[in-house]
Amino acid sequence: MSSQPLEAVLEFPIEDASEETFHCFSQKIPSNNLGFLDSKTDVLEIEVAGCDYTIIQSTGLLNSRREEGTTGAVLWKITPLVAAWLASAPPLLAEVLHQNAIVVELGCGVAGLIGLVLARFVQCYILTDLDYILKHVKENIIANAAALENNKKATKRRSGQKGTAADHVLRMLPLDWECDYAQNLETVLPAGSPIDLILLCDCVYNEYLVGALVQTCADACRLGSSRIKPTVVLIAQQLRVDTVFELFLDSLMKEFNVWRVPDAHISAELRPGSGYAVHLAMLKCADGN
Known part of the structure; x- marks a missing residue:
């Protein structure tokens, strides 16, 4: 566990979105196609951090012409890699990823895999996406109920909780970045608890959603603005279109x-040359610093 504050470990923030984009995309990027793990099967069996999970996908939804989009209908390659890295308890994130942590994921997709994996490590994990996506997430929580119960059994005994682990740890909230308010998160957050970590895993793909996504992140972080320790945003992304990525970074940096994330603090599967990029962000102070 790092004895230094997170900002001290990270040192100087990025100053130029264009330069950072060039750095990320100048690496040799392997072909991941669109980035689906397997878009042709309705059920995936996958192991992450020593535990087995059954993931129910919606190939029908993926191939539909739904106006709201279908990108969350199946599991993406980057998701189990991020889940495994976070489950390893990276020292860099010790301040925001721990037994009492409150984590919010924006755009969790039908799998909800990162939430399923981290349910055994945190106090509360809030899965957010569009309402029709969350109906599928609920199926995956039910499909993995036994694994969740086994993973949290010791914690429940110590705390005297009743009910299922999913009831206490995994919570869901419909959240449309364009239409809904981030303040809605307060309806599912444990009373009086700020958000420690906000997670975006492969959410940057549509230039028209960039502004709404960044605003949602900022508003969610401000829910805990009175606390000394700021909410941390983790962005893990497959590198696809450099112009969209640069637009996102530029908007985020405002x-x-x-x-x-420095190479030494991240798993080898997510380092430069993997085709993925992982960044951390914290709201600027009122004076812009």
């Missing part, structure tokens, strides 16, 4: 200080 509200946040942003750092690329």
Whole structure:
């Protein structure tokens, strides 16, 4: 566990979105196609951090012409890699990822895999996406109920909780970045608890959603603005279109200080040359610093 504050470990934030984009995309990027793990099967069996999970996908939804979009209908390659890295308890994130942590994921997709994995490590994990996506997430929580119960059994005994682990740890909230208010998160947050970590995993793909996504992140972070320790945003992204990525970074940097996660603090599967990029962000102070 790092004895230094997170900002001290990360040192200087990124100053230029264009330069950072060039750095990320100048690496040799392997072909991941669109980034689906397997878009042709309705059920995936996957192991992450020593535990087995059954993931129910919606191939029908993926191939539909739904106006709201279908990108969350199946599991993306980057998701189990991020889940495994976070489950390893990276020292860099010790301040925001721990037994009492409150984590919010924006755009969790039908799998909800990161939430399923981290349910055994945190106090509360809030899965958010569009309402029709969350109906599928609920199916995956039910499909993995036994694994969740086994993972949290010891914690429940110590705390005297009743009911299922999913009832206490995993919570869901419909959240449309364009239409809904981030303040709605307060309806599912444990009373009086600020958000420790906000997670975006492969959410940057549509230039028209960039502004709404960044605003949602900023508003969610401000729910805990009175606390001394700021909410941390983790962005893990497959590198696809450099112009969209640069637009996102540029928009993000107007509200946040942003750092690329140093190689020494991240798993080998997510380092430069993997085709993925991982960044951390924290809201700027009122004076812009």
